[in-house]
Amino acid sequence: MSETPSLIATFHWLGRRLPQVTDALQPLSLHAMAQFDGRLRTAIDGRSEDKLFAAVDYLLITLGVKSPQWRDEALAAVLPAIGVHPDLGGYIVHQQTTTGWMIEDAGGSRHLSQLPPGSRFASVADASEPGETLYRTAAQLFKGVLKENRRFFVLAAIASVIINVLALMTSLYTMQVYDRVIPSQGLSTLYALTAGVAISLVLELVGKFARAAILDYAIRNMDESLSHGIFQRLLRIRMDQLPSSVGTLSGQLRSYEMIRSFASSVSLYLLVDAPFALLFLVVILMLAGPIVTSVPVAFLVLALIIGFGHRQAMERHAKSGMRASHRKLGLLVETVEGAEVIKASGAGWRFLNRWNELSRVNIEEDMKLRHLGESAGYYAGFMQQSAYVLLVAVGAYVASTSQGGLTSGGIIACSILSGRVLQPVGMLPGLMVQWANARSAMTSIAHLFKLKQDNHEVGRPMSVHRLEGAFEMRDLEFAYRDQDVVLKIESLAIQPGERVGILGTVGSGKSTLLKLMTGMYTPAKGSISVDGIDLQQISRVHLSERLGYLPQDTRLFAGTLRDNLLLGAIGTTDQQVVAACELTGLASIVKGHRKGFDLPIAEGGAGLSGGQRQLVALTRMILTTPDVWLLDEPTASMDDNSEARAIEALRASMVAGQTMVLVTHKPALLQLVDRVIILTPNGVAVDGPRTQVLNQITRVRPIREPASMPAPRAEMGGVA
């Protein structure tokens, strides 16, 4: 087994790549990646093949493969599989072909006539059992995460029993001192009792620390799993299901913090002690009889009634307060994003008015919630004090009127225990405010979980490793959420290898058609398929990999230029990045900046011009080497020179036989296509070979011919 760092690198690549290959798998957490790395290094340093396979077993099990089976040969029936060679490292076997195997390793995808001898193989096909690791509802997620951590709660409950039993000692000690030590002046008994109670106090303290540490650990675990689960759900929401308000959506996601703060609140820890109120009541009953016990019982019931009486109002205010705060967040996002337009149009005052109105509602609801919490708190305090006084009074009455029964030590012990019974009630108001917030946060998150996901209701999405690009649409209708139909297509077929240009007036549905072809949106009616398979049946991850989509509004993300170019790419080498940048002309921007590829890019791509952003997006797309190219106005913000270069870059990057669909208003781009479709909201108006359609348009109104309009190239495929 070699010790080269590149051997480790092949396994690191495998760790990053595998979750994407079978998309039902969970991505590897940083912690798991570190564990995997540690095991790998031990195996490689010790030159132990067994340990190497054990390390890869760890990776597979972490990713959801129940019991990895290693074989000496790859079986076509159980692909995809991973191959491990002790010297060459890890790779993925995707497909068996008539002449060999399609494999993928850190260097990219390749065809091999035979798999490297000495490799062993384990299938990862079983790992994508649907619904195994993904929760369908928010409630399932919360329950699942609680279940995963239940052993910690059992330990915390055991610690609670010990703590509460030890807590009895103080009251019993007091009783013994009053009833035995003082009357008999037994100092040695006092010393022994005091030593005993001191030990029990220390043990109680230790127990409390231990319980807090256990719960802390459990809550941290739950926190990680919940935030992971919620964000993962967000990433899987189908595009046409996403709420139109970014603010509301981010508010809904952020509201998860409320649940966390509820789950980690100190009062919740103390609530664990609540069931022990029953134990204390039993002890009071044994010490002082039913009349005295009725006092804490009556106050406990009364406090609970008052507390829960406040609950409904609290939840109502929490809900409307949260709604206002989500809308405030939405307004904030919109204002920051549109600051330039707001300033230029002098509309600041409108936004300020809306902000003030939302703030007013938000503050009012918060105040009401706080007042309710405070008043419930005052009542609880009043109950505790009254219970104490009444217990002493009733105890004294019972002691005075009955013979040989209750002693003064017994009364003091009972009053201490009664305080313990009512202690959780004092926590109730604060807890209820947090509960009200957590409940409305739960409702928000439940809404998020109700939105349909990619591959909705498809039991096992299909894996595709290559797309021919034959699209077919039948009786297609599409409407954005709760709106009118914006696109109708009775019948449209695109053959593999065709290069199609889509023209049409503003708002005629060109971009919408392209979005539907990506499979990110689903039609309200009718069907859309690629290579004979309904788009929704194909795994979203596989579609994203094989289907290149360049949207009209190019979005870049905070980070460096390199981060943006490599977004989602794995195994792309620096040479490939440089070559793609040379091709599109992005290289001149890189060379012109002191930081080169590390050029910082701010949120949303600020720092680059519109045309530069498009160049980055185009280069990114070229680097992903898709099978099908869906381009929406790829050069809309470019000047003529940049556009000409972008056209050449596209021409050079598209392989013969690949399908391309291009939406454009720019005649120059039409040189890339050999078929033109003119779209209207009511469907396809014109469809035919480029020259014929352009001539037809020119007869109606003159159109500028593309600057250079070469004859359709052989590899562009035939025209319809």
Ligand SMILES: Nc1ncnc2c1ncn2[C@@H]1O[C@H](COP(=O)(O)OP(=O)(O)OP(=O)(O)O)[C@@H](O)[C@H]1O
């Ligand atoms: N996210 C959206 N939510 C609601 N309606 C939308 C959305 N996007 C587009 N529309 C509507 O759908 C219709 C078609 O829009 P689309 O963007 O597909 O047109 P287009 O032909 O690409 O226009 P353009 O040439 O201006 O880019 C328009 O009437 C538009 O108002």
